[in-house]
Amino acid sequence: xxxxxxxxxxxxxxxxxxxxxxxxxxxxxxxxxxxxxxxxxxxxxxxxxxxxxxxxxxxxxxxxxxxxxxxxxxxxxxxxxxxxxxxxxxxxxxxxxxxxxxxxxxxxxxxxxxxxxxxxxxxxxxxxxxxxxxxxxxxxxxxxxxxxxxxxxxxxxxxxxxxxxxxxxxxxxxxxxxxxxxxxxxxxxxxxxxxxxxxxxxxxxxxxxxxxxxxxxxxxxxxxxxxxxxxxxxxxxxxxxxxxxx
Amino acid sequence: xxxxxxxxxxxxxxxxxxxxxxxxxxxxxxxxxxxxxxxxxxxxxxxxxxxxxxxxxxxxxxxxxxxxxxxxxxxxxxxxxxxxxxxxxxxxxxxxxxxxxxxxxxxxxxxxxxxxxxxxxxxxxxxxxxxxxxxxxxxxxxxxxxxxxxxxxxxxxxxxxxxxxxxxxxxxxxxxxxxxxxxxxxxxxxxxxxxxxxxxxxxxxxxxxxxxxxxxxxxxxxxxxxxxxxxxxxxxxxxxxxxxxxxx
Numbered sequence: 001x002x003x004x005x006x007x008x009x010x011x012x013x014x015x016x017x018x019x020x021x022x023x024x025x026x027x028x029x030x031x032x033x034x035x036x037x038x039x040x041x042x043x044x045x046x047x048x049x050x051x052x053x054x055x056x057x058x059x060x061x062x063x064x065x066x067x068x069x070x071x072x073x074x075x076x077x078x079x080x081x082x083x084x085x086x087x088x089x090x091x092x093x094x095x096x097x098x099x100x101x102x103x104x105x106x107x108x109x110x111x112x113x114x115x116x117x118x119x120x121x122x123x124x125x126x127x128x129x130x131x132x133x134x135x136x137x138x139x140x141x142x143x144x145x146x147x148x149x150x151x152x153x154x155x156x157x158x159x160x161x162x163x164x165x166x167x168x169x170x171x172x173x174x175x176x177x178x179x180x181x182x183x184x185x186x187x188x189x190x191x192x193x194x195x196x197x198x199x200x201x202x203x204x205x206x207x208x209x210x211x212x213x214x215x216x217x218x219x220x221x222x223x224x225x226x227x228x229x230x231x232x233x234x235x236x237x238x239x240x241x242x243x244x245x246x
Numbered sequence: 247x248x249x250x251x252x253x254x255x256x257x258x259x260x261x262x263x264x265x266x267x268x269x270x271x272x273x274x275x276x277x278x279x280x281x282x283x284x285x286x287x288x289x290x291x292x293x294x295x296x297x298x299x300x301x302x303x304x305x306x307x308x309x310x311x312x313x314x315x316x317x318x319x320x321x322x323x324x325x326x327x328x329x330x331x332x333x334x335x336x337x338x339x340x341x342x343x344x345x346x347x348x349x350x351x352x353x354x355x356x357x358x359x360x361x362x363x364x365x366x367x368x369x370x371x372x373x374x375x376x377x378x379x380x381x382x383x384x385x386x387x388x389x390x391x392x393x394x395x396x397x398x399x400x401x402x403x404x405x406x407x408x409x410x411x412x413x414x415x416x417x418x419x420x421x422x423x424x425x426x427x428x429x430x431x432x433x434x435x436x437x438x439x440x441x442x443x444x445x446x447x448x449x450x451x452x453x454x455x456x457x458x459x460x461x462x463x464x465x466x467x468x469x470x471x472x473x474x475x476x477x478x479x480x481x482x483x484x485x486x487x488x489x490x491x492x493x494x
Contacts, residue, residue, distance in 0.1 A: 058322070136341075138337060138339050138341035139341060139343065141299075141304050141335075141337070141341065142335075142337060142341035142342075142343070142400075142403075143343075143355075144304065144327075144330065145302055145304060145330060145333070145334070145335035145404075146330075146331060146334075146354075146355035146359065146403070146404070146407055147327050147328065147330050147331025147332075147355060147359045147360075147407060148327065148355060148358060148359055149327050149359075152358050152359065156343075156354055156358055157343055160345050161343075161344065161345050164345060
């Protein structure tokens with residue numbers, strides 16, 4: 001028992017690296033929030049493209065929405081099927097050689113944000129799509145009958161309801177995203193897991209890893225509770241039942 | 247009431263709507279004069295709702311033309327949104343926006359579509375709520391309103407766009423019987439104020455008392471039309487007779 005306590009819970013071992021850990025965790029939080037912001041925005045657009053149909057007789061408009069839809073489907077399918085780690089590594093090793101302005105000079109941190117954004121855009125788009133599909137047809141009909149354009153009814157009527165309905169799965173995905181930021185360590189971004197591992201390698205004591213775990217739980221546990229409460233509230237509102245085992 | 251002013255005639259010419267092989271409307275001609283109230287009755291599946299939905303292009307007609315005044319809403323280059331906002335529509339299931347309060351439901355379209363200043367839209371919205379007798383419910387969510395109250399908010403929402411024509415798609419069919427009266431009262435008041443109205447309904451009493459002309463539809467066709475008292479008391483067509491024998 002003594003060994004385990006010394007190995008994982010040694011205050012003396014973690015004290016010197018505490019500042020580094022907190023700085024690393026700040027990087028983790030930045031990675032999470034920035035990726036979430038970009039991926040969330042992109043995902044909304046993707047989900048809308050994915051769901052767009054037009055009843056307009058104009059062939060050009062029909063072709064346009066069809067192309068948009070197919071592109072969105074291909075993007076979502078491909079990036080849902082790829083490991084985030086592979087995407088991040090591919091970007092990291094190849095972006096500098098592409099010669100694409102701005103992108104070729106990306107730092108590791110920026111590459112990590114880009115990689116996570118690309119992958120999570122696909123995941124979040126599927127969640128938003130489910131939300132959009134759950135909004136009754138009558139809502140759009142009412143909006144359009146009031147003279148709203150497609151875009152106006154989307155912005156004022158469909159998306160607010162769609163997003164509200166998918167808050168629990170959205171929060172779940174945010175939890176997973178926050179944990180996936182640790183993949184950035186592979187391309188030497190100083191997020192908390194990378195910092196903890198480095199310090200463990202120097203001191204041969206695992207308490208820094210425990211510290212990283214605690215920092216993660218501080219953020220993820222409340223989120224998990226919130227998801228549960230949302231689901232419970234939803235269940236009560238819909239009058240759903242519990243599973244009772246006798 | 248202000249809604250009686252302004253033009254507001256609707257004309258439907260040779261309207262055909264097919265869903266796949268199923269022809270729901272088989273060439274409908276109908277002209278509704280300004281200020282006229284036309285009730286459409288008929289068995290379920292006769293195409294009356296589809297007719298209404300084609301009139302403001304919620305369903306795209308397969309062929310045929312729809313005019314509001316002299317503007318063709320079905321023209322390929324028509325500004326559908328602008329023309330649509332001149333026709334208010336009230337749905338069987340109310341279709342209020344659940345994420346907005348009653349007053350927000352009413353003000354959203356004037357603010358977003360017509361760019362009416364928020365304060366003006368709010369004042370007008372409150373006036374409309376007063377008119378349908380729900381002023382005190384302005385800040386309630388639709389979920390906390392009864393069906394009849396929801397439908398009256400929905401009528402106020404449609405009126406907020408100051409339409410020239412109002413379309414009612416079985417506006418009372420989803421309501422408990424004791425809630426129907428309040429909604430019909432609002433509709434009756436609108437009709438008396440001179441609003442052009444096309445009303446798909448099963449309320450024969452309303453049709454008899456309020457409407458200027460009664461149209462009976464069956465199998466995607468207008469079978470019979472005339473003064474409500476005549477059609478209800480002495481239907482000429484056998485199909486009308488059969489239908490009325492069942493519902494009256």
